[in-house]
Amino acid sequence: MKLLTIDDSRTIRRVISGIGAMLGFEVLEAENGMVALELLEKRADEVGLILLDWNMPGMNGLEVLKKVKSHEVWKSIPVMMVTTEGERDYIIQAIQAGACHYQTKPFSQEEMAARIMEALGLGGI
């Protein structure tokens, strides 16, 4: 099982890849929504969790989330929003669109690791 991080920030993708590696997961990376959807077309069966930024050039995270959750196959993949947007309205929109977890930036490595395990149904670390 792999994680998929979708974030226009290379820094965040590398941080999440490092945390994923620490937990024993390979992490696939996409720098925007279009690249992520193309990747899912080919490799959705490998992806166990999507970690999704909100503010990205082109398609934003909410639009990507809605695409994923309206897809016959992809909709079963849990999605965690990982974003600077911490206001209630954003959280409600994401949960209503099908996100299972919502993590605001900044986050510690320990915090993110615990959230990933929780989202995968593997409990805390």
Place this chain on the structure above:
Amino acid sequence: MSERVILNEIQEKLLAGLHATLDQMMATETMEAISLQGMEQRSEFILDDEVGGLVRFYGAVHEGMVGVSTSRPVAVAIVSQLLGLPSANLEKEDILDGVAELVNILCGGMKARAGLGPVTLSSPVAIVGREVTAVWKTSKPTLVLTFQTGHGPLRLLASV
């Protein structure tokens, strides 16, 4: 620095939100202690250190800019901690992307804490270079908070 700066209510909220977000970020991601050294007001939004970044925000009621300006050693130390990589392994692209993400997180945290209402954030911009000075003409004054980090000063700029 010695001149007292009078803030309006929204400026106070914005600066408090920025300060709290920076504190949280340094504590959780870089584990580096920082202290506020002072505040000043400028007529222009200028990034004149070796490393800078900014995000614009705009909504129906409020619009403005948030920026960060610092030396390369401070930026390298922060990005190094963020990525968990030795500073010697960082390339210019890492610094650019790391500073862009830093200012993005600061502006996002400020927005949520200051209660600015519906506000959209621009994509972040980052600048690295010794000979670069970037100036934005704004109708509002720019407030500058100077923090001391373990590697030197870091300045937060806010115009609203």
